[in-house]
Amino acid sequence: MNALAKSPIAAPLLALLLVIAVTAFSTPRFLDTGNLSNLALQVSIVAIVAIGSTFVILTGGIDLSPGSAIALLTMVFAVSVKFAGVPLPVAILLTIALGGVLGALLGLLSAYLRIPAFITTLAALSAFRGVAFMFNNGSPVFSVHPALETIFYGTAAGLPLPLFYLVALYALAWYVLKYTAFGRSIYAVGGNPGAAALSGLSVRRIQFLAFVIAGAAAGVGAVLMAARLNSGSPNYGVGLELSAIAAAVIGGASLAGGRGNIINTLIGALTIVIVQNGLNLNAVPTSVQTVVIGAIIVIAVGIDMWRNELGGTLQRLTRFGRTS
Amino acid sequence: MTRAPRTDTPAWEASDLTKVFPGVVANDAVNLKVYPGEIHGLLGENGCGKSTLIKALMGVHQPDGGAILRDGVELRIADPTAARKAGVAAVFQEFSLIPTLSVAENVHLGRLPGSTLKIDWAGMKARAREVLTRLNVEIDPEAVVGELSVADQQLVEIAKAIATDATMLILDEPTTALGLDEIAELHRVLKGLKAQGTAMVYISHRLDEVVDLVDCVTVMKDGRVVSTPEATPVSIEAIVGAMIGEVSEHYPKSPSVTQEVALELRDVTTANRVNGASFTVHRGEVLGLGGVLGSGRTEIVRAIFGVDPLTGGEVFVGGEPVRFRSPHDAVAAGVALVPENRKADGLFFNFAGLQNISVSKLDRLGPSAAMSLGRERALGRDLIGKLEITPAAEERLVGLLSGGNQQKIVIARWLFAEARVFLLDEPTQGIDVGAKIAVYRLINELTAAGHAVVLISSDHDELMAISDRIAIVRQGRVTDIRAAEAFEKSDLVRASAEREKAA
Structure with missing residues (x-):
């Protein structure tokens, strides 16, 4: 119990349990099987995109682009399947790969050309959506493929398929961060890029690859988004980058880099989606919902800042102590 | 040369100061007398309690026993602000300067002259010039601090400290980042302040410069004063002897040169x-x-x-x-590099000691797509033992370890990397x-x-x-x-x- 209390998972998990308890108590319908599987569908896209955001944040970067990247990618996906006749499995792989290419572009600008990630991905937030509007005269593409919805609404063993994607991708991300040299290097680069370079790590390559992963995660998100409504639209994914970053930060990832873990990001994503779901079930107007989500982001980032501050104070005190 | 016993009243005095933290007596009836115009070396290894002592003088800690006296009168220092008002100023290894502001602004930081609506720029510059003149240093009050050398920044730090009319100046490792000629300059400035009657407490790990500068020395160990100014000659041998008790081993050296x-x-x-x-x-x-x-x-x-x-x-x-x-x-x-600034360039503060050791050669932990964390632990533990790093380093974030342990961890990293x-x-x-x-x-x-x-x-x-x-x-x-x-x-x-x- 003591070990659990000390573990970095404790605080976000407690927050999540609190949110679940409050929602379940105030809204009995919350625990209906139908609602729970609906919840799994809702959380899947945000949570998968948040994997990418977490990788970038861990290296000390930030990615504001995935919402717009998803709009662009759903359009490319929908157009290529419906109008160009690309087979569905091929189109899916191509969309994920193209996501990786978009990430590579941002990685090139941020890691190798050293333009701050905040700027490059803010530019991409604007530009990617602009490109999305260039397809199909800016109109959404509906009824992309008859089999497409199965990807999102299908079930296996009575559980929604997106739950399986989610678990598989989180397991993979967890493994990469914990058991691969690349994952360890991500933490090292985020913790102290200068020391990482002097320790022989290829800092820029690692930052670059984090963006590629974020782009590919957005690609997976785009396929699910397209499957959900059997369509592609330049208006998809608005604000998704904020939910994804918020998921990471609520989960305790530090925007300064080097601190955070992927399971906590999943907890963060669940927290956001459950709050949204609870508000929906209580017929809270969308306008109020967006304010609540905004407040949650501020509180989460505030907690990140305070935690840094506390950590900084602690470090100063210990530095002070060491000189004696 | 020891300090002759004195009967006059010290400017500042810690009398039987005691401070207890859970599980440790950090200061056990510590006595320290600092006289006007005296530079008092306060020495001891990490963890000996000197930080606790100066934190009490600065109002960061409240002592559990004993008293702090100024000019022989007992004084309660509630917090650092009260300490500054009472005349205690401190200069630390880490600068508290704002690099983008001018020297004059930094010197007056927190108490800019003038009214709320209008800063008295001319007055501020003049007063900063006055302080710098008092220190007898040639630094332009209008220079931007970030563009000064580290040594000059250190002097500005001192100017800022004495601008409050301090009667006691505490200097904690002020020379860490300075070269020899810059240390000489700092010593000159401090000796000037001494002539003006300021009492100083000087902490440094560089004993060669300490013995050049200070008038007397108090050595602490395990929360106690183990050697008083009256008993400690100001010499490296005597100080090292009091600190650790093995003078002959001060510089152990065993040659192993080959021709290759x-x-x-x-x-x-x-x-x-x-x-x-x-x-x-x-x-x-x-x-x-x-x-x-x-x-x-x-x-x-x-x-x-x-x-x-x-x-x-x-x-x-x-x-x-x-x-x-x-x-x-x-x-x-x-090839391995242990950089000069281990905090900025050497350590990963988001990692425990173990991960700091393995980071340069993760290949040693097996295939890069399947590192063995067990092997990391085994190899790391082995080095931690060999280098006599505290066993806590295995799990604890490096920021919570002592400077000595941190340095050994950076060296252990390169042993791990087989440099x-x-x-x-x-x-x-x-x-x-x-x-x-x-x-x-x-x-x-x-x-x-x-x-x-x-x-x-x-x-x-x-x-x-x-x-x-x-x-x-x-x-x-x-x-x-x-x-x-x-x-x-x-x-x-x-x-x-x-x-x-x-x-």
Whole structure:
């Protein structure tokens, strides 16, 4: 119990349990099987995109682009399947790969050309959506493929398929961060890029690859988004980058880099989606919902800042102590 | 020379000060008397309780017993603000200056003259000039602090401290980042303040400069005063003796030089201050690099390590010509750099000791897609034991470890990476005597294992005692290279002085 209390998972998990308890108590319908599987569908896209955001944040970067990247990618996906006749499995792989290419572009600008990630991905937030509007005269593409919805609404063993994607991708991300040299290097680069370079790590390559992963995660998100409504639209994914970053930060990832873990990001994503779901079930107007989500982001980032501050104070005190 | 017993009233006094933290008596009836116009050295290894003592004087801690007296009158210092009002000022190793503001603004930070709506710029500048004049230093009050040298920033820090009319100035490791001539300048300024009657408490790990400066010494150990000013002669031997009790081992050195060349530089030149540097280092040898701050010593090791690209010349490692495009290549070739600033450039504060040790050679933990964390633990634990790093380092974040343990972890990293050429840039800076000796022993073990060591140190005694040969670096090239025994301390001091003549 003591070990659990000390573990970095404790605080976000407690927050999540609190949110679940409050929602379940105030809204009995919350625990209906139908609602729970609906919840799994809702959380899947945000949570998968948040994997990418977490990788970038861990290296000390930030990615504001995935919402717009998803709009662009759903359009490319929908157009290529419906109008160009690309087979569905091929189109899916191509969309994920193209996501990786978009990430590579941002990685090139941020890691190798050293333009701050905040700027490059803010530019991409604007530009990617602009490109999305260039397809199909800016109109959404509906009824992309008859089999497409199965990807999102299908079930296996009575559980929604997106739950399986989610678990598989989180397991993979967890493994990469914990058991691969690349994952360890991500933490090292985020913790102290200068020391990482002097320790022989290829800092820029690692930052670059984090963006590629974020782009590919957005690609997976785009396929699910397209499957959900059997369509592609330049208006998809608005604000998704904020939910994804918020998921990471609520989960305790530090925007300064080097601190955070992927399971906590999943907890963060669940927290956001459950709050949204609870508000929906209580017929809270969308306008109020967006304010609540905004407040949650501020509180989460505030907690990140305070935690840094506390950590900084602690470090100063210990530095002070060491000189004696 | 000890301090003669005095009967007059000290400016500041800690009387039987006691402070208890859960599980440890940090200060056990500590007595400290600081007289006007006296520089009082407060010494002891990390964890001896001197920080706790000065924190009590600064109002950071409230003592559990005993009293603080100013001019013989008992005083309660509730918090740091109260301490400043009472006349206590402190200068720390970490600067509290704002780099983008001017010297004058920094000196008056927090109490800018003038009204709420209009700052009295002229008055502020004049007053800053007055303080700087009092220190007898030539720094322009309008200069931007970030553009000053580290040494000048340190002086501004002192100006800021004394601008409050302090009667006691506490200096905690003020020389860590300074070169020798800059230390001399700092000493001159402090002696000037002393003549004006300021009482000073001086903390430093560099005993050579401490004995040059202070009037008397109090040595602490395990929360107690183990040697009073009246009992401690101001000499390195006496102080080290009181601190650790093994004077003869102050600089343990066991030579292991071979004839096999491990590292050779031929006319190495970079765009960053290295200007035709040539030397060889043999396996088992420690080559010391002497010279002033800014002579290009640090830049030479940066060039060897692939940080600054070579614009001319050649580097050979183990007889093979190498051209490192980045530290990545250098690490792969078995070259290691322990950087001067271990906090900024060496340590990962988001990692525990274990991950800090393994980071340079994760290959050793198995395939890069399936690292064995068990192997990491086993190998890391082995090094932690061998280097006598605290066992807590395995799990604890490095920020929570002592400076000595941190430095050993950075060295352990390169042992883990199986490096053969070690470039050590000021490896004992800011760590206590016990940890320094551990680092010297470690250097002995490196050379005994046939590794080559390039040692940069601004501590002349250390450089002479630990090096087998010493190369004097001036303006980015080696101007003199001889066996360490062939150098007198005065040669090194002169090497430092000559730059000023040239400049």
